[in-house]
Amino acid sequence: MSTVQRNMSLTGEPPKTINTQQKLASAIGLIGLAVLFLALFNINFPNKTLWLTASLIAIGGGTVWFSIAAYGNKHEGIKNDGVYFKSLTSKGFWAWVLGITLTLYYVVLYWFPQYLGLVQDGENKGLVALFDPLSKFLNGGPASQWFVYGTLYTVAILAFGIKFILKYRHNKYEKLRTYSVMFFQLGFAFLIPELMQRLNSDSFSLPYYDLKNIWPLNYYNFEQYRVDQFISAGDIGLALLIFGIASIFIITPILTYKYGKRWYCSWVCGCGGLAETAGDPFRHLSDKRQIAWKVERWVIHSVLVFVVLMTTAVVHSYLGDDSSKYWLTKVVFLISVAVILTAVFAGTFIFKREELQKDARYGAIGYFVIIISLIGFHYFSGKTLFLFEAETLRQSYGFLIGAVFSGVIGVGFYPIFGSRVWCRFGCPMAAILGFQQRLFSRFRITTNGGQCISCGNCSTYCEMGIDVRAYAQKGENIVRSSCVGCGICSAVCPRGVLKLENGPLEKRIDSNEILLGNDVDLMKYVNN
């Protein structure tokens, strides 16, 4: 009963089984994948356009048909029957098969693109070559491993997005949110940057820029080659550069204040988009233990510190010393960074001190001292900022965080650790947004008086591993940095207890007028 089933068979008992239509749909999807697989092993398809189209349609169409067969003839409502009985969704055999396959795929993608058929100078081969026609159609050039990845990523978000919409078709919040991530992935992450490349010529060149991909998630946005490209591309380039800076310093704080981090994490972001669509069947696998929360707080904020150090070092490395040539010199830049960090640190400690846990205070002070002293250290002495060469920092970050954490662990381990491992433990963007959400935002999840029955659906299906029930059963609002506002806790609640809301800051966290249904005078004692 409480043991996890490890049944390999697809023809198990209801609700483990899938119906005939779903089997046919799976077969079509797998045939589509098989075409890609054959291309990977250098089967040379004669008409690449045709075969690629057929393959992508089979993958997408198979997924959509599967979903229609799964949900179409059922009532609107929560569809979690048998989640813990199915091998794929309960860390059984198929979960490991999928996890290992995805992990291998990421390893090849990041470090061995030649096995995918990438040829640096010359005609592509294998899988990458299969995507050449589509790449030429969109951006005019041959495909790269990243083009293959981007295309498949987009197909996954679109196809599994439709699945998610069918699954939650009774819930308008979920539907709108999913339309939104599908739109941003297809338009902003895929089509616009690809088409923008068509504008590039010998005299004019813009870097590949997914406009919704904001620093520090887009940790390379301010690297020298990109900034050079932006600046040399005239007004458009400058506008994009300014947009990149405004995104993090102006747009993000305003939207996060009004709506919480969900406006980004579960409405716009591509990582979140994949987690919410293709990753949805694995959302319950996130670790709910308190220890996991403690680890999460240290790891994600360490990544944030790392990215701040790395970016500062990188920008610092290419700035000049002579203020007569350009106003932004190394020194001006370092002072600005120190001023911004000090302002954030001081502001938090002056206005929100009582809301910080002990470990958050220690952590904040520790990191603040480290960053400022490293900057000071440089200012008075050394050449290499932060003890390491900027290039070393950049490469280590790109390898450890950009590739291993966000790709290999973040997506490869979906079927084992759940769909939001990267977002929860690693994403520095989520750390910034979460910091603001916890302290300066109107967003909260409200609980409905005393109606909670402690059933645990909310905690179980929280992809961020938040123990939602712990708050709900006490009648407390939920205000947590990590909450991405996916709304599933509210959807799965059988008693209508949870609601995502934007409201005034007063009494957002600690409402002492908690109503659990008991005698009002008694509750005054209970709450004190």
Place this chain on the structure above:
Amino acid sequence: MEHIVIIGNGIAGVTAARHIRKLSDKKITIISAEANHFFSRTALMYVYMGHMRWRDIEPYEHWFWEKNRLELKKAYVETVDTNNKTLYFKGGGILTYDKLIIASGSVTNTFGWEGLDLNGVQGLVTKQDLEKIEKNAPNNKECPRAVIVGGGLIGVEMAEMLRTRDIEVTMLVREDGFWSNVLPKQDAEMISRHIVSHGVDLRHNSELDKILDDGSGNVRSVLTKDGEEIPCSVVGITTGVKPQISFLQHSKIETDKGILVNRKLETNIEDVYAIGDCAQQREPIGNRPPVEAVWYTGRMMGEALAQTICGKPFEYNPGNWFNSAKFFDIEYQAYGWVFSESKRKDYEAQFHWKCASDLRCVTISYNKNSNEFLGINTFGIRMKHEVFDKWLNEKRSVDYVIENLKQANFDPEFYRKYEKVIQSKFFNQPVNA
């Protein structure tokens, strides 16, 4: 150090324990024969349905108990000797207490039908019942059909559970609508239609006569009072619950249906208290039945008693009645009293609105003489506990409530709103004095 012993680790007992710990340093022992740790009884169904694992329906991690110095003892209390303040366990062992809290909960209520002892006959109240249904109805080959006797909250849960494994379900309901001894007729009928739409063979006005065996101690079929024989391998008995007090038979603790308590939840014996499903109020409180087998009331009694035990004597004084449930896909919330036909008061009038989808409806009851708002049943639309609690305390008129219904809405963002159609139906309705 005073030793508080609590029999039962359900919501009532555990709430009492938690609050006593918050207020004091007393030694606390919680005894249960059912499960090692507190779990959400209302979530048993989700384990069978595969939505959650057992550990997911336990609200506290295992370190919680030791950290809060709540001692757990897995044992079955066989007798309570109040003279010597001693508990005797089945299979030996004793425990002495200074104060005893009995929170032993409920057992399945039956009506003495023939065949109750056959394999395959069960209720759905305890962890053991969950283990039983997993064994009795693992799939639709072992159990092609089940018959559920009784149309109440547990009955519909059991039907939903079995349907997730494609097991045919026949429900025998004595009344002419689902749960119609509690729900007004139109509400009951909508839920009945919804249950049927999930493939349940719902038989109204139908009662169990006896359960027949297959010759080897298993269920073969049930016989209804109309004389129809329905073959099945599982019989779910869901005709309500009753207090679990059989272990008190030979004690001096006074019982009736449940353990008799006063408003301070004290029994007739000093230092012995009873809370939750097993307690019976000597004088019913307001419209509440003397035995309240509801999650929320168990929790409230636990909160109240903890104060009394810790030196601030408090009466159990529940606020306005509220409750909730989910019938397959339709959520239900109730605030205040909306009575069924059989229990309706002379002064009570009801306003009913139903959505064309047949998945949402609202029934509002009010005093036909004073127009005072008395309560609301809402199906498929989430509404705020806090707002209705306030309106009930303020004795608002039904017109005020309906005019301001929007304030009470608790549906997720972007959901369609129904206040306007409800208002237009109410204010255009013919006045029937």
